[in-house]
Amino acid sequence: MGKAARRERNKTIRFLSGLAKENPERFIDEWDGRLNGWLKDIHSYKHGFIESERVFSIMEKALNILLECGEAAVALQYSNTYEVLSNECCRVVSFHCGDVRLEYLKKNVMYKLTPNYGFRL
Numbered sequence: 314m315g316k317a318a319r320r321e322r323n324k325t326i327r328f329l330s331g332l333a334k335e336n337p338e339r340f341i342d343e344w345d346g347r348l349n350g351w352l353k354d355i356h357s358y359k360h361g362f363i364e365s366e367r368v369f370s371i372m373e374k375a376l377n378i379l380l381e382c383g384e385a386a387v388a389l390q391y392s393n394t395y396e397v398l399s400n401e402c403c404r405v406v407s408f409h410c411g412d413v414r415l416e417y418l419k420k421n422v423m424y425k426l427t428p429n430y431g432f433r434l
Contacts, residue, residue, distance in 0.1 A: 329343065329386060330383045333389060344379075347375070351372075351375050352398070355398070355405055368402045368406060375398055379394055
């Protein structure tokens with residue numbers, strides 16, 4: 314990670330941690346927008362050759378950012394983020410390996426798009 318990328322990441326973490334403490338509703342909106350972006354990144358692996366480590370590294374990156382934002386952010390979004398991203402990662406990997414048991418998740422777990430463009434179980 315370069316110097317500029319590190320600065321941007323730190324700026325984002327400061328912004329999100331401040332929102333989580335001062336304005337939880339806006340934090341949820343911001344986080345759902347970022348979650349939506351990570352879901353698009355995960356889905357981009359669906360139609361090409363994938364390495365499962367790359368797919369799950371997106372989830373790991375998102376959870377690390379959330380953990381760095383502090384306890385207030387973790388309390389608000391950790392379980393939702395973990396469930397949504399791990400489910401989507403499993404769906405993409407199962408799509409490539411053809412495991413029917415993992416594909417079962419895809420058929421039986423429904424997502425509703427919330428008004429703020431984030432996914433909820």
